[in-house]
Amino acid sequence: xxxxxxxxxxxxxxxxxxxxxxxxxxxxxxxxxxxxxxxxxxxxxxxxxxxxxxxxxxxxxxxxxxxxxxxxxxxxxxxxxxxxxxxxxxxxxxxxxxxxxxxxxxxxxxxxxxxxxxxxxxxxxxxxxxxxxxxxxxxxxxxxxxxxxxxxxxxxxxxxxxxxxxxxxxxxxxxxxxxxxxxxxxxxxx
Numbered sequence: 001x002x003x004x005x006x007x008x009x010x011x012x013x014x015x016x017x018x019x020x021x022x023x024x025x026x027x028x029x030x031x032x033x034x035x036x037x038x039x040x041x042x043x044x045x046x047x048x049x050x051x052x053x054x055x056x057x058x059x060x061x062x063x064x065x066x067x068x069x070x071x072x073x074x075x076x077x078x079x080x081x082x083x084x085x086x087x088x089x090x091x092x093x094x095x096x097x098x099x100x101x102x103x104x105x106x107x108x109x110x111x112x113x114x115x116x117x118x119x120x121x122x123x124x125x126x127x128x129x130x131x132x133x134x135x136x137x138x139x140x141x142x143x144x145x146x147x148x149x150x151x152x153x154x155x156x157x158x159x160x161x162x163x164x165x166x167x168x169x170x171x172x173x174x175x176x177x178x179x180x181x182x183x184x185x186x187x188x189x190x
Contacts, residue, residue, distance in 0.1 A: 037095050039107050042072060042081040043147035046114075050140035054133060059125030062136045066118030073111035076104075100184045103171040110146070110153020114139050155181030 046065055053061030072079030089095040117135050124132030142152045158180035160169045174184050 037090070037097055038076055038079070038082045038085050040147060041085040041089065041095065042068075042079060042111075043143050043151075045081055045084070047140040047143040047147075050118075050136050050143075053136065059122050059132065062118055062125060062132070063122035065139075066115045066122055069111045069115035069118065073108045073115060100186055101174050102184050103174060105168060105171050106151065106154035106157040106181075109157040109168075110151055113153050113156065114143070149183045150179075151181045151183070153181075 046068070049061060049065050049068075053059070053065070068080050072082065076082055085095065090097075117139050121132040121135035121139070124135070145152065146154075157169065158173055161172055162180075173180055
C-alpha cells in the first residue's frame with residue numbers, strides 16, 4: 001500500500017494586474033493519515049539520537065542516524081522511525097494520525113541532505129576531528145526545528161524549485177501563501 005495518494009487541484013483563473021492567468025492544474029501528493037506522523041516521529045527522535053551520540057561520544061550513532069535518514073529517503077517504510085511508529089507508537093495510541101496535504105519530495109530531499117551531512121560528520125569524527133560534532137549538532141537542531149513546524153531541507157527544496165529546476169524539484173509548495181518549508185495546515189478527514 002503506497003503512502004502518497006495523488007490528488008488533482010484545479011486552480012481557477014485569476015488576474016494579476018490586467019493580464020488574466022491561465023487555468024492551472026497541478027498534482028499534489030496527499031499524505032495519508034500515518035505519513036506525516038512518520039516524518040514527525042523521525043524529526044522528534046533523530047535529534048535525540050544525535051544528542052545521545054554526543055553524550056556518549058560515539059561517531060557510530062551519528063553514522064547510524066545518517067543511515068536511518070538514507071533508508072527513509074529511499075522508502076519511508078524502511079526507516080526505523082517509521083517501524084517504531086507503526087509497530088509501537090500507533091498501536092499504543094501514543095501518537096495520533098495527522099492528515100495534511102503536502103508533497104513527499106521535499107521531505108525526501110531533506111532526508112537525503114541530512115544523511116549526506118551526517119555521513120561527513122561521522123567520517124570526520126571517526127578520523128578524530130571534533131568538527132564533525134558541529135555538523136551533527138546542526139542536523140540535530142534543524143531536525144528539532146522541523147518538528148515544531150519549519151523544515152530547512154524542505155525550504156532548500158522549494159528555493160531550488162523557484163529557480164526553475166524541474167524533475168524531482170518540480171513541485172511547488174501546496175499552500176502558495178505559506179513560507180516555504182512551513183508545515184501545511186491540517187485538512188479535514190477523508
